[in-house]
Amino acid sequence: MGKLRQLCHWVTGDGRSIDVSDFVPQTHPLRQWADVLPWPKFVEATEKSFAGRFPKQRSGGQEPLPIRVLLALELLKAELSCSDEQICSRLRTDFAVMYACGIGHVKADRSQAHFVLPESLCQFRGQIDETLMAQLVAIQASEAMDEGLVSPEHLMVDTFPSEQGSQRVTDATTLYKAKKKSSKPPNK
Amino acid sequence: MRTFGRKCRGNGNVYLKLVREAERRLLSIGSKVLPLALSAQMLLQKDTAIEEAQQERLMHKLDQALEAHRHIEKQSRQLIHGKKLSHCKIVNPYDLTIAPIKKGKSNCPTQFGKKPGIIAEMATGFIFGYHLPKGNPDDASYVMPLVSNVDAAIDLLDWKYPKRIPRIRSLSGDLGMDDPNVREKLHQVGTATVGIPTSIEPIPKIPSPEMIEEVLHTPFLGEKQNPTQIKIAFACAYSRPFVESLISSLICRGATHIKYKGHRGAFIQIGMAIVAGNAATLVRIKQDRLSKRAQRFRRLFRLKPPNSNKNNTPKD
Numbered sequence: 001m002g003k004l005r006q007l008c009h010w011v012t013g014d015g016r017s018i019d020v021s022d023f024v025p026q027t028h029p030l031r032q033w034a035d036v037l038p039w040p041k042f043v044e045a046t047e048k049s050f051a052g053r054f055p056k057q058r059s060g061g062q063e064p065l066p067i068r069v070l071l072a073l074e075l076l077k078a079e080l081s082c083s084d085e086q087i088c089s090r091l092r093t094d095f096a097v098m099y100a101c102g103i104g105h106v107k108a109d110r111s112q113a114h115f116v117l118p119e120s121l122c123q124f125r126g127q128i129d130e131t132l133m134a135q136l137v138a139i140q141a142s143e144a145m146d147e148g149l150v151s152p153e154h155l156m157v158d159t160f161p162s163e164q165g166s167q168r169v170t171d172a173t174t175l176y177k178a179k180k181k182s183s184k185p186p187n188k
Numbered sequence: 189m190r191t192f193g194r195k196c197r198g199n200g201n202v203y204l205k206l207v208r209e210a211e212r213r214l215l216s217i218g219s220k221v222l223p224l225a226l227s228a229q230m231l232l233q234k235d236t237a238i239e240e241a242q243q244e245r246l247m248h249k250l251d252q253a254l255e256a257h258r259h260i261e262k263q264s265r266q267l268i269h270g271k272k273l274s275h276c277k278i279v280n281p282y283d284l285t286i287a288p289i290k291k292g293k294s295n296c297p298t299q300f301g302k303k304p305g306i307i308a309e310m311a312t313g314f315i316f317g318y319h320l321p322k323g324n325p326d327d328a329s330y331v332m333p334l335v336s337n338v339d340a341a342i343d344l345l346d347w348k349y350p351k352r353i354p355r356i357r358s359l360s361g362d363l364g365m366d367d368p369n370v371r372e373k374l375h376q377v378g379t380a381t382v383g384i385p386t387s388i389e390p391i392p393k394i395p396s397p398e399m400i401e402e403v404l405h406t407p408f409l410g411e412k413q414n415p416t417q418i419k420i421a422f423a424c425a426y427s428r429p430f431v432e433s434l435i436s437s438l439i440c441r442g443a444t445h446i447k448y449k450g451h452r453g454a455f456i457q458i459g460m461a462i463v464a465g466n467a468a469t470l471v472r473i474k475q476d477r478l479s480k481r482a483q484r485f486r487r488l489f490r491l492k493p494p495n496s497n498k499n500n501t502p503k504d
Contacts, residue, residue: 029471036470037463078441078457079464130452133459134317138337140466141316142344145354149473150314151489152338153417154424155307156360156383158431159327162444162458163301 010098010115015108024099033079034072034100038143042136043067049132065116070124072101073116084118091115211264218257225250302446302454305330306434306462307338310360310424311485312478313434314469315462316341320455327364332373335359357413358383358421360428378412383425393426395419420488427481437465 024031046067076097077087090097092115098106103115144150229250232243305319305327317337319330338356347353359374360383371381380403385391392399395418403418404410438444443461446454472478478486486492 032471032475033464033467036474037467075460075464075467078443078460079468081440081442125448125456128456130455133456134337134340137315137317137459137462137466138341138344140463141314141338141341144314144466144470145341146345146347148491149470150309150312150316151491152309152316152342152354153357153489154310154360154420154485155316155338155356155358156310156424156428156431157305157307157331157334157365158362158435159303159305159330159364160435160438160444161301161303162446162454164446164454 010103010106015110017105017107018095020095020098020103020106023095028096028099030076030079030096030100034102037075038139039068039072039102041139041143042071045135045139046071046128046132049129049135050127053129054127065120065124066102067124068102069116070121073121074125074128076100084121088114088116088118088121211260214260215264218260221253222257225253300324302451302458304443304454304458305334306438307334308431308434310427310430311482311489311491312469312473313430313437313482314473315434315466318458318462320451320458322451326367327362328367328370331359331361331365331367331370335374335377335379357417358424360384360421360425362428363388375406375409378409380409380413380418380421382418382421383428385425391422391425391428393423395422423488424485427485430481437468438462441465 050067073087073091076082077084080087080090082090087097091101092113095106141150141152145152229247232238232246232250235243238246302320303324305321306315307317308315317334317340319333319337321329321333335356342354345353356377356379358380363385365384366386371384374381382395382399382403383391399422400415400418403413403421404415438458438461441461441464443458443465446457448454448457476483483492
């Protein structure tokens with residue numbers, strides 16, 4: 001799969017610029033949720049991990065989508081129980097999701113259908129590994145301890161079962177199957 | 189009649205009709221034997237004239253007769269009509285041919301899923317780390333990797349004297365984590381294991397002085413503990429079923445229905461659900477939207493000032 005490049009459409013739009021943080025109320029659950037996460041440390045750890053495993057071959061070229069946006073989308077998927085398509089679609093219209101993704105200003109442009117493609121999100125996820133994921137959880141825990149919100153003194157351990165869910169059937173699969181079906185001669 | 193049912197089936201001839209006829213005959217005889225044997229047993233118990241040894245022998249014979257009838261009756265229900273049961277078919281639990289219902293795909297008919305382990309704070313349910321092994325190892329093997337996850341988080345702290353670096357003082361778990369090797373390893377690092385039960389008996393909320401003494405005299409562990417911390421450890425162990433609500437919050441975030449592919453995919457999906465869940469927990473802590481139980485534990489952990497007038501006010 002080739003490297004998918006995508007413009008930061010919320011920056012390049014032609015419309016009027018809107019301040020996202022002014023638009024989302026202080027008491028909005030997603031705003032509060034996003035404010036407690038240590039984003040700079042998350043981004044730093046992710047960049048470090050990616051730089052070690054996927055070194056840049058060439059300098060220059062178009063800037064990739066910010067890791068902050070993609071990482072937030074991936075976390076928001078879990079928080080809001082959304083699919084890739086759903087969360088990318090919400091990012092286009094939902095200011096709270098934009099705030100959670102760290103987008104400060106957005107240029108309103110009706111012609112622009114999306115900000116982040118689901119394919120870009122999928123590609124980003126493909127680069128995350130177990131070590132990085134464990135590191136993110138450890139960073140969050142250490143930040144919470146540092147702020148005096150939690151204590152590691154008395155802990156509990158438990159296990160729980162998780163089933164392997166089926167992959168969602170994509171439009172491409174449906175189209176392929178439909179073509180195959182129509183090309184078959186009818187049984188007499 | 190011992191070869192009744194399944195054993196008559198197989199690659200050779202199936203004498204199903206013969207078996208059915210024999211079954212019917214024996215069941216009709218057995219139906220009369222059953223009340224007779226029971227009444228005979230009752231009379232035998234009342235009769236004092238018969239010697240004890242003889243009484244025991246007769247009772248044994250009657251028991252055998254009853255058992256034989258029960259066996260035939262059970263087998264008559266188990267006998268299937270010489271057909272193999274296909275998969276995904278709901279069967280009678282008495283049938284010998286029981287197959288699990290498989291929900292896989294043609295290339296992988298049986299999927300066994302994953303069993304992640306989590307280590308969390310007792311007060312609010314903040315998850316410090318998780319472990320997702322390949323396969324299905326025993327629960328005790330989860331403990332040390334999870335503890336090392338917490339140690340990794342503590343190592344990231346940049347605390348300086350006089351602020352004391354925190355450490356794990358006690359660990360609670362279920363009976364599956366009761367392993368002497370694990371206990372020994374935890375004791376060596378000064379972690380109390382009073383929260384890991386050794387039997388099905390519930391752990392007391394308040395320990396007796398003898399219990400505290402026992403912990404204080406445990407090798408390696410006693411030097412690093414004090415009675416107050418042991419009392420808190422017992423209170424935490426008593427409150428361990430709280431973990432169910434914590435797992436429920438992870439279920440809501442899709443941690444138990446893995447959509448991503450492979451072990452790495454499962455690790456990422458569960459990890460994202462944990463980070464998202466932890467963020468929601470931190471919001472609740474910051475806004476003080478916690479249960480009474482959580483607030484009490486936070487006071488015990490000295491995360492909250494103990495002199496709250498609001499809670500000391502008696503209820504009307």
